Amino acid sequence: MASLSSATSTPAASSTPIWSRFARSPFWLRIALIAAILLLLEYYGRFHADPAFMRPPSAVVEAFFTSVISEPKIVSALWLCITEISIAYGMSVVFGVAIGLIVGATKFSRAALFPIILLLFAIPQVSFMPLVILIFGLGPAAKIAFGFSHGIFPIIVNVVAGMRDVKELHLRGARSMGASKADIIRHVILPNMVPSLFTGLRLGMTLTLLGVILAELYVSTGGVGYYTRVFAENYNPAPLFALITSLAVIAIFFNEIVRIAENTLTPGKRRAPRIQSKSVQK
Template sequence: MSIADNTTMSRHGGSPLQRASAFFGGPRGIVWARLSLIVLAAVVLELYARLLANPTFFPPLTEVAQSLFDTVLADAKIRTAVLNAIWQITIAYGLSIAVGLALGLAVGWTSFGRRSTFPIILLLYAIPQVVLLPLFVLVFGLGAGSKIAFGFSHGVFPILVNVVAGMRNVNQLYIRGAQSMGASRIDLFRHVIFPHMVPSFFAGLRLGMTMTLLGVILAELYVSTQGIGYYTKVFAETMDPAPLYAIIFLLAVIAITFNEIVRIAERRFTRWKA
């Protein structure tokens, strides 16, 4: 191919294959690819529900969508339960971040702290939290306090463990070099430790968010008579799958929203990696 042909192709955007490759390699192409996958999955699930599945257990997505607006969101009690779940998850997750980060820094700051304290933290992390639910109910009661505390107990450990692991990976030569140049503890954390522990920290935030939501919903399943977990149990026991899947969809939306907030924060604090 001559230089003139190449110039003409570049002027008109190249061949169709090249234009398609450039489009799907860009931001808009990625968005369209994601939307296409979501639409394809929805169509497959709709066809599977209508042609193969038992409607008692797996209703069509159109029925789930209708139930979302006609049954779930139309019920004031369920709307209130959803809003309560959101603020309970928010409080529990915020406490998990604050306590997990503070304890992680305190434990991981020195090798003595890691050797003396970290094994105890791992031991506590290994205990299935659900077996402690009656204890949370006895201490915090049947209200929002037990749900927030139980969500906190699920979310704090992944953050704490990942913060300690991230600080453990910081090269000590960088710390000593910064200290030799007169860096304060704040400067040391801001310019040396935090940039190196960011990947582990945000990995812990993602895990902590998922576990916090799980803890709050588990508490509502067992100790609540009006939370979103309670309504999930009611619809499951009454064999009413459409509103059950609608509530599951709402929980997925809540989890995705929190995950997107974490992703935006991660992008903000890792711009230096670009």
């Protein structure tokens, strides 16, 4: 077990000032850590790995230009994926906020309806995936539906949680100053909901991405799932990794949009909490 004092003291840095500054900066350490992992993968992929299973990062970058971005069919599949995510997320936000406002409106509606939402949220939706494909077909509709059904729940839950956690003091203050019910909703409950709403929007994006990607991979007769299967079955890992990395970059891009919106639109400039970002959802 590590000593307790190590949790509070700064780690030993080397004597040169520049180095010690780098060694203490989490940002540069993080860059160094990622670079070290990439170098290790490069070394292993180049000299030790079986080329049927793994290729070094440089070969993956090369494959991105030679066999992913240069194939119009793959590019259009990626664009379709982006469209599906956008539509599914848009629907999740609109319906999620609307249902959240209805469920969170009164103490009674919360007590009656919120447990139903939580119960539905707890069910592993992936067991319905073949059914969703059966109903909506192999095209984009099924992927949008599955992304939507994943993304809507964290948004509802966090909207309701935000409306629930209004301080009694603020409500009583507003009432004693003669605020009407509409005033209280407009000036007390809604502003109080904003940070929690954005947490929900962030988690909703993560789950929308999950739902769309799951359905994309399951339907292996078309779209991105088809190409991942072709590359994997032909033991052609470089374009497979390149395709997966492009999808990961798309996912990061979507997540960053939501996070930047959160940081700029939240009153009081409260930075999005990173620790426990998942554990607050239920």
